[in-house]
Amino acid sequence: MTKSPNRWCSPCARAKRCVEPMRPALRFAMFLCLLLALDGALLFDGLSRRMAEYATLARLEVVTRGLGLTDLAVATEARYTRHPAVSDPVVPFMDHPGAIEHFPTGAFWLPPSR
């Protein structure tokens, strides 16, 4: 584990040897502080988004009542993925004898077991 004292010859390298490098523990602590600061900022932003969401929820409530909706409009590729709450287990087989299962949504949005 020996090193020649003259290994670093250039001025930059010599300067590098004379400047104390940042300790790994300090680097870790700085990173952790940054991460926690980011988490703090996300928390505050989340809180303000939560406040804004109340207005959105009020609108969604009106839409649900006003139109008598029963399902979220997320997967619109088939009727049993679009309206799982008012479909039943037979529906995927009713579309067409050769109908292909809508994967992965067909496995995710399941009709209720009654």
Place this chain on the structure above:
Amino acid sequence: MKSLSVLLVFAAVIFLLASFQMVTQALSDKAKQVLAHTPEITLQKMSAGRQESIPLAYGEQLAGIFGIRRVVPRIWGYYFDEVRLTNYTVMGLEVNEMPEGGRLGATLAKGVMPGPADEAQGRVVVGQSIKKTMDLAGRTTFSLFRPDLSLKPFEISGEFSPDTDILTNDLIVMNVADARDLFGIPAGLVTDLCVYVANPKEIETIAKKISEALPSVRVLTRSQIQKTYQVVFGWRSGFGSICLLAALAAFVILAWDKASGLSPEERREIAILKVLGWETSDILAVRSRESVIVSGLACIVGMTAAYIHVVYFDAALFRPVLMGWSVLRPDLHLLPRLAAGDILLILAFTVIPYLAATVIPAWRSATVPADSALGG
């Protein structure tokens, strides 16, 4: 360096698990809040196991059941746009007959809801995805095909606000007459009947009475509709968790393998420490601390990244699972709640297996003989 690579992989696994958990929890919350206002009872006619149009007369038969406040007929279904390979949900109802129907105007980004047939024939309100997909470029008129392939013209009288995308993005709302004309449904028939009761506590009782009065009718209560979504986002979200747990298992195996096999360098270091007076338990304590720091940091990094992914990038990685081949894709605007229970669940699934996978083999490999440090 090895620890850094383990930390990155670990953080990635936690990111996937936490993202999926946050998406399903946020959707579940939204479904719970929103579907609390779904019609108390929905009636569908079943024949030979299939849903078919229900006669309007059935609604009149319900007049004798005490506790029913209102029965509202609706015609709704799906229109497949062959050009754009897209399904639209078409809903025909008399807005003024629905609870809160008068307030629907406030949910629009612009325009007004379509009035009854005699006032507003062919007027529709569309969701945001419909507007984008049809690409009307400033036009407000479009046409759809009837079953006999004749064209029915429509004029857009309003657009739903993007805030309501999660419910309305694929909707075309019109009055009952227009929907009947578009789908070619004979007079006297509708798709379903929405039943509203005076006392919510009586829903189950009234539902039972309805099924006795109308045996061929499927009676769906609000609680049954809500239960669907509890199931979808409950154990069923394990659809994703099952895939991700496989990734986690692979990672735990990797961690075990890493902890069990010592490089010559690591063996040398342990031997040196032992010669300097360290015992096996001291070495294990340091390894455990290292594992706790790596897993703790990976957890924070993974969960932070997951939150950013879900909130600021709309859970982009999981859209294929949620939306599949759908052409119309809503902006989800998800905001997960981070409860202590959720964080503990993720910790239990990730940090604990990792600690077990590293500390146990570390104990076995810490039994390097001290004299191996001598003799160079």
Place this chain on the structure above:
Amino acid sequence: MLIELSQVSKVYNQGRANEVRALSGIDLTVEQGSMVCLKGPSGSGKSTLLAIIGCIFPPTSGRAVIAERQLARLPDRFLTLHRRETIGFIFQRFNILPELTVLENIALPLLPLGVTPKERKLRAHELLERFGISHRAQFPAGQISGGELQRVAIARALINNQPIILADEPTAHLDTNLSREFMAIMQQLKAAGKTIVIASHDPLVFEHPAIDRTVTILDGRIHVP
């Protein structure tokens, strides 16, 4: 006598097909405050003898008493504790951990003792000052010169104020100047009352005037010319 070995033998894998007799009938005594060199070729048993003196493991047979404790009677745990308090090691190639700083390397033997970080830092800094390398305290050990590394290794062996210093081929990979420097430091430590045993086949070591006695090991036995 600080180190007393009487008819000490060490057999590895006793009773098995790959049995190896590393040491046989070793009689060795080392007085407090003296410096002894163990000379011999590779495979002669020097390292094994050093391991026994260093309380790493007890002999298979014979009597080994190091700082008034007989090794054979000590269970593993107590052997380790005795080693901590009694022996300072200087390894061949120094065996410094390159990712740790110079200060952390020197303080390594103190960590399992539960010494507070402040105290550890204080004691390590005292030694760094003594050897003139305090300006390197926070540098990663992998980035310092050979001479500085040598001093770090010696400082680490002294951090617990152990009475016995063992060095295993300390000059094997050093140039002449550094070897001379090493022996000069050993001479100073001897003058300060340390008992030093160096295993080496380097003439710069065993011919050094500070060495009180040279013991030649051949094929696991002490060779008397």
